[in-house]
Amino acid sequence: MxxxxxxxxxxxxxxxxxxxxxxxHGFQGRTSAFKRQARYLAAHGYWVWGFDYGRMRVPGLYGTGDLDELVTELAGNVEKVLAATGAKKVDIVAHSQGGTVTKLYIAAGGHEKVRRVVTMGSPFHGTDLDGRAKLISPVMNKQQAVVNRLLGESATQHLVGSEWLLARVVPDTHPDVVYTSLYSRRDHIVTPNSTSMLESVDGADVVNMEIPGAPLHPLMPRDLEIARLTRWGLERKPGETTPPF
Structure with missing residues (x-):
């Protein structure tokens, strides 16, 4: 067989x-969550790659650890793809935390190896967890060692007002990269929606777009509408802000 x-x-x-x-993938995620999108893009001629990154705290789920270390891991994964394909650059499709890691990677010099970025539900400027961060943060800070052991450092690093987030002031975008950031009004994990909106720096081509179907945060990697929007983000003409469907 x-x-x-x-x-x-x-x-x-x-x-x-x-x-x-x-x-x-995102926090406590894995690459296999993108299977539906990957099949869709492969059917349209895209060579798709993915690696489970970060430590595993929950069985079968990855993406935990210090965000600075995860950026280094992403850089290594980009090099794996370039070495295997002979390409000079990659396109990155990221969910949630994956978009934040991508933003940090590009700001650290990765712009030289990235052509386009499409993200979905990414907390580029942190998340207030639908207003719950103010209640959660003091408790998590008091039990930081326990939180790091059970969930990983990025669980608190993403929270609005965290020391890590306040110390990581980097440009949202780079003019050498084309960005499409997708977000959903039904997302109650990465909030407010404005945290998923990228600022165009030095003329970078950026589209921030609300997903018409408004999927829940965990379902974004599996959403077929997002797969179509992702393909549009990888192919859209300079300055094009609305998909033709």
Missing amino acids: RLPKPIFNNPDFTPEHPTPVLFV
Whole structure:
């Protein structure tokens, strides 16, 4: 019996697009959450890649740890894709924390190796957890060692007002990269929606777009409408702000 070909990291895939796509999952996530989107993009000629990054706190789920360390891990994963494909740059498709890690990576020099970025529900400026952060933060700070052991450092680093977040003032975007940031009004984890909006720096091509179907935060990597919007983000013409569907 012939085994099915892998969706991600398939060395035998013949792409129609020169730039490979690297999927970056979120906090306590994994690359397999993007299977539906990956199949969709592969069917349209994109060479899709993905690696589970960060430590695993919950069985089968990754993406935990200090955000600065996760940025270094993303840099290593980008190099893996470039080495395997011979490409000069990658496109990054990221969910939630994955978008924050991508933003930090680009600000640290990764712009030289990234062509386009499409994110969904990413807390670029932290999250107030639908107003609950003010109640949660003091408790988590008092039990920081326990939180780090059970959830990982990024669980508190993302919170609005955290010391880590206040110390990481970096540009939202870079003019060499084209950005499409998708967000949902039904997202009650990454809030307010404005935290997912990127500022154009030095003329960077940026589109911040509310997802018409407004999926819940955990369902975004599996959403077919977002898959279509992701493809649009990877292909849209300079200055184009509305998809043709």
